[in-house]
Amino acid sequence: MKNQNINYNQDYKYGFTTDIENIKAPKGLSEKTIKFISKVKKEPKWMLEWRLKAFNRLKVSKEPNWQKPKFPKIDYQDLYYYSAPKSMKDKPKSLDEVDPKLIETYNKLGIPLNEQKKLSGVAVDAVFDSVSVATTFKDELTKKGIIFCPISEAIQKHPDLVKKYLGSVIPISDHYFATLNSAVFTDGSFVYIPPNTRCPMELSTYFRINASETGQFERTLIIADKGSYVSYLEGCTAPMRDENQLHAANVELIALDDAEIKYSTVQNWYPGDKNGVGGIYNFVTKRGACRGKNSKISWTQVETGSAITWKYPSCILQGDNSIGEFYSIAITNNYQKADTGTKMIHLGKNTKSKIISKGISAGKADNTYRGLVDIGRKALNSRNYTQCDSLLMGNKCGAHTVPYIRNKNSSSTIEHEATTSKINEDQLFYCNQRGLNQEEAVSLIVNGFCKEVLQQLPMEFAVEAQKLVGISLEGSVG
Amino acid sequence: MLNFKINSSEIDKIGNFTKEEKNFRLKNLNYFNDNGFPNKKDEDWKFSDLKTIISKNFTKLDIQFAKSKKEKVDFIKDFEHNYIIITNGELSASDFRYEEKNKINLESFVNDNYSNEKENNPLINLNHALSNKGYYLEVKDNYKFKKILVIYYLFTEDLDENILNSKNKIRIGKNSELHLLEYLVNSSKQNFFNNVYEDVVLENSATLKNIYLQNNKSSGYFHKYSVNKLFTGSNYTSFIFPAGLKFNKLDLEFNLEGERSECNLQSASFIDNSEHQEIKTRVNHLSPNCKSHQKVKNVLNTEAKGVYQGKIFVKDVAQKTDAYQLSKAILLSESSEFNSKPELEIYADDVKCSHGSTSGNLDKDSIYYLMTRGLSQKESSKLLINGFLNEVVDSIKSNSIRNFIKTKLQTQLQNEHKKH
Numbered sequence: 001m002k003n004q005n006i007n008y009n010q011d012y013k014y015g016f017t018t019d020i021e022n023i024k025a026p027k028g029l030s031e032k033t034i035k036f037i038s039k040v041k042k043e044p045k046w047m048l049e050w051r052l053k054a055f056n057r058l059k060v061s062k063e064p065n066w067q068k069p070k071f072p073k074i075d076y077q078d079l080y081y082y083s084a085p086k087s088m089k090d091k092p093k094s095l096d097e098v099d100p101k102l103i104e105t106y107n108k109l110g111i112p113l114n115e116q117k118k119l120s121g122v123a124v125d126a127v128f129d130s131v132s133v134a135t136t137f138k139d140e141l142t143k144k145g146i147i148f149c150p151i152s153e154a155i156q157k158h159p160d161l162v163k164k165y166l167g168s169v170i171p172i173s174d175h176y177f178a179t180l181n182s183a184v185f186t187d188g189s190f191v192y193i194p195p196n197t198r199c200p201m202e203l204s205t206y207f208r209i210n211a212s213e214t215g216q217f218e219r220t221l222i223i224a225d226k227g228s229y230v231s232y233l234e235g236c237t238a239p240m241r242d243e244n245q246l247h248a249a250n251v252e253l254i255a256l257d258d259a260e261i262k263y264s265t266v267q268n269w270y271p272g273d274k275n276g277v278g279g280i281y282n283f284v285t286k287r288g289a290c291r292g293k294n295s296k297i298s299w300t301q302v303e304t305g306s307a308i309t310w311k312y313p314s315c316i317l318q319g320d321n322s323i324g325e326f327y328s329i330a331i332t333n334n335y336q337k338a339d340t341g342t343k344m345i346h347l348g349k350n351t352k353s354k355i356i357s358k359g360i361s362a363g364k365a366d367n368t369y370r371g372l373v374d375i376g377r378k379a380l381n382s383r384n385y386t387q388c389d390s391l392l393m394g395n396k397c398g399a400h401t402v403p404y405i406r407n408k409n410s411s412s413t414i415e416h417e418a419t420t421s422k423i424n425e426d427q428l429f430y431c432n433q434r435g436l437n438q439e440e441a442v443s444l445i446v447n448g449f450c451k452e453v454l455q456q457l458p459m460e461f462a463v464e465a466q467k468l469v470g471i472s473l474e475g476s477v478g
Numbered sequence: 479m480l481n482f483k484i485n486s487s488e489i490d491k492i493g494n495f496t497k498e499e500k501n502f503r504l505k506n507l508n509y510f511n512d513n514g515f516p517n518k519k520d521e522d523w524k525f526s527d528l529k530t531i532i533s534k535n536f537t538k539l540d541i542q543f544a545k546s547k548k549e550k551v552d553f554i555k556d557f558e559h560n561y562i563i564i565t566n567g568e569l570s571a572s573d574f575r576y577e578e579k580n581k582i583n584l585e586s587f588v589n590d591n592y593s594n595e596k597e598n599n600p601l602i603n604l605n606h607a608l609s610n611k612g613y614y615l616e617v618k619d620n621y622k623f624k625k626i627l628v629i630y631y632l633f634t635e636d637l638d639e640n641i642l643n644s645k646n647k648i649r650i651g652k653n654s655e656l657h658l659l660e661y662l663v664n665s666s667k668q669n670f671f672n673n674v675y676e677d678v679v680l681e682n683s684a685t686l687k688n689i690y691l692q693n694n695k696s697s698g699y700f701h702k703y704s705v706n707k708l709f710t711g712s713n714y715t716s717f718i719f720p721a722g723l724k725f726n727k728l729d730l731e732f733n734l735e736g737e738r739s740e741c742n743l744q745s746a747s748f749i750d751n752s753e754h755q756e757i758k759t760r761v762n763h764l765s766p767n768c769k770s771h772q773k774v775k776n777v778l779n780t781e782a783k784g785v786y787q788g789k790i791f792v793k794d795v796a797q798k799t800d801a802y803q804l805s806k807a808i809l810l811s812e813s814s815e816f817n818s819k820p821e822l823e824i825y826a827d828d829v830k831c832s833h834g835s836t837s838g839n840l841d842k843d844s845i846y847y848l849m850t851r852g853l854s855q856k857e858s859s860k861l862l863i864n865g866f867l868n869e870v871v872d873s874i875k876s877n878s879i880r881n882f883i884k885t886k887l888q889t890q891l892q893n894e895h896k897k898h
Contacts, residue, residue, distance in 0.1 A: 066521070377812070377813075390822075390824070392824065392826075392827035392829075393827065394827055395794050395797070395825070395826050395827045395828075396794070397825075397827070398823070398824060398825045399822070399824050400821070400822055400823045400824065401820075401821060401822040401833070402819070402821050402822075403818075403819065403820060403821075403835070404524075404817075404819050405817065405818045405819065405820075405835055405837070406525075406815070406816075406817045407807070407809060407815065407816045407817070407837040407838070408815045409809070409812055410809035410810055410811055410812055410814060410838075410839045411812075411839060412838065413836070413837070413838030413839070414835070414836060414837045414838065415834075415835075415836045416818075416820070416833075416834065416835040416836070417832070417833070417834040417835075418820070418822060418832060418833050418834075419831070419832040420822055420824050420829065420830075420831040420832070421829065421830055421831070422827040422828055422829075
């Protein structure tokens with residue numbers, strides 16, 4: 001019953017399932033499950049110990065409950081924490097050996113896994129349920145000394161780097177879902193850019209939840225060494241199911257002196273159907289640390305999917321003159337709920353941060369911007385600018401803004417502004433008059449509303465994101 | 479560490495109550511005893527950890543306070559006015575010489591609302607449990623006050639580590655109008671805590687203009703919770719000029735219940751010397767076509783901490799709402815701090831809601847400009863601070879009152895500048 005696919009939602013084109021045999025960990029959350037995951041991944045002892053430490057911490061921590069969207073209690077014992085396509089057990093050496101069904105899935109998703117699509121110039125790491133399926137363009141990256149591989153591989157091949165940085169931005173004791181991830185994370189991407197290197201192409205990961213009753217817990221770790229630059233893209237989709245699936249990922253970014261990381265996400269998990277049945281719970285912890293002087297971390301996100309999103313990509317600006325940026329579009333329709341925003345924690349001198357957030361809610365959805373700007377006593381001459389705009393469509397939805405603003409020294413300046421309104425009727429009328437129908441007009445106006453953020457996305461994503469904005473709002477007007 | 483638990487026998491010492499009232503008081507007292515003074519774990523007290531502040535500064539909190547000796551009142555001579563005198567929270571004298579007496583009703587406040595509604599704020603529980611003074615002021619329907627009414631809140635010098643709990647209620651009848659100046663005069667040099675619960679009702683088309691002014695700085699710890707109900711077409715304007723207290727939290731709730739009701743809140747303050755001030759507002763737009771406007775300005779000097787928490791809530795039926803919120807802070811010292819949380823919670827689509835919040839030092843270009851015109855650095859910054867705060871004062875319509883407040887603010891600023 002639970003595994004049944006529901007087909008009546010035509011708007012979500014990624015809703016198909018792929019019929020692939022899976023290997024699953026024993027159901028439920030226990031030491032046994034964690035040992036199983038660690039064993040399957042052939043992990044060294046220190047990694048297992050690290051996981052168990054997180055698991056012990058989990059026993060005493062509680063689920064957070066301060067967020068706006070409330071959700072039914074998750075039964076953590078009724079989940080599979082590890083699910084892998086069977087054919088992946090002996091890791092394929094090249095793409096030819098990958099299960100053609102998997103390749104087909106990714107082709108359906110439009111992800112350039114095949115090397116023949118070299119022209120697109122994006123190196124891809126694809127994560128299917130719990131394991132990383134394939135990584136492309138490895139040779140070219142290796143030449144430059146760039147490491148881009150599944151994190152399970154990095155644990156074995158580059159233990160020093162992983163040991164040094166894993167958990168240094170999101171400690172295992174952080175909060176319930178981050179701790180859960182630390183205990184049971186299965187795979188994810190690992191990126192290391194050596195000093196003074198500019199990564200020649202966009203790096204990209206595609207996440208896909210396929211199996212039912214499965215939680216996906218991936219972990220991404222990106223380290224940009226001195227003077228390096230990397231742009232990283234992340235996309236996610238899931239099949240349509242009438243159950244709620246949990247996705248609790250951790251992403252850690254570390255930028256050393258003069259390094260820059262640009263992290264873009266287009267999140268399109270299954271949002272549930274028109275009546276709010278099913279959909280992904282997207283409880284993600286993303287945090288970046290600008291450790292070095294003049295470093296920069298920039299988050300861009302387009303959030304259109306998921307039944308519930310809790311996500312606050314943050315920047316800890318430790319290095320002097322470091323810069324943090326956050327650009328976000330969150331679109332909610334039907335019964336979707338999003339509570340998203342950012343934290344900018346200024347610790348170093350002359351640090352700067354900029355927040356642009358655009359929230360759109362339609363149907364019966366709730367959209368919340370929640371953010372923190374904290375300028376410490378020692379962060380002299382720091383600067384923040386925040387702008388959050390919300391757009392409401394219909395009187396059944398809600399738009400909320402909850403910014404926390406703290407300024408602890410007199411040489412720093414914080415500016416914050418927020419507006420909430422509906423689509424201007426004059427603008428709609430103008431578009432109608434020029435021959436656009438209501439939906440086209442709304443899509444055009446919304447795209448204009450989001451332009452500031454869409455501009456920040458890399459080319460390949462920008463086009464997709466624009467389409468997504470249109471699709472997500474279908475049926476919300478009139 | 480100060481023990482916050484209060485024995486239930488204290489309630490009997492306050493007075494003899496009906497069974498119903500006693501139960502109400504006991505229930506609230508238990509709730510307070512269970513929770514204690516609020517601390518930063520409470521969302522509403524995130525930036526003002528009262529528990530720590532109290533335990534740092536008080537060795538005891540005396541609930542019972544014997545009636546103090548009569549205080550001499552230094553009446554305002556700048557303009558003609560009616561007055562009410564409240565000494566340590568208790569109604570002690572009144573004079574309505576410019577008004578028709580039968581249109582006004584003033585008495586000591588008696589609480590008759592024993593609602594079971596659970597309060598989230600332990601200080602309200604404390605007030606419900608222990609309050610034994612206060613006033614009830616009613617302006618009957620269709621009556622406009624001819625002169626301003628000044629309420630002198632006096633705090634006598636014999637207050638020492640006492641806690642005062644009082645309840646006040648003001649009702650403005652249909653088509654009536656009242657201009658009010660709440661004037662706080664504090665003679666106590668010792669620490670004391672003043673906990674006020676206020677209930678204001680504006681009937682259809684009523685108008686209330688309220689100015690809250692503190693005469694001088696003091697070592698009081700003040701908390702005031704005020705709930706204001708606005709019915710159709712009513713209009714509430716409030717100006718808040720605190721002069722600085724050791725701790726001051728104004729928790730104001732406005733319920734715009736009737737269509738076309740309007741509320742306007744403005745505040746300007748200069749805080750200094752480890753003073754802690756928080757203004758928390760919650761404006762609930764519950765009907766269509768209502769307007770709310772808030773402007774909170776703070777200048778913060780050495781060790782001062784300022785907080786603004788403002789929330790605008792718009793119910794789904796409250797279409798055509800126009801709500802605005804602005805908080806501006808100038809930080810003059812490395813050791814000053816400003817925290818704000820301007821919040822919007824909106825469920826109606828045809829609305830215009832916006833907020834802005836800024837904090838930072840004085841604009842360097844402006845100072846430079848003034849200095850090129852021959853002013854010293856000190857004079858320039860003084861001029862800019864004056865301009866910043868006077869924007870609020872200038873929107874007071876009555877000349878004599880505006881000038882009175884301007885002079886008060888000037889003296890405050892002058893005292894500050896002398897020190898530096």
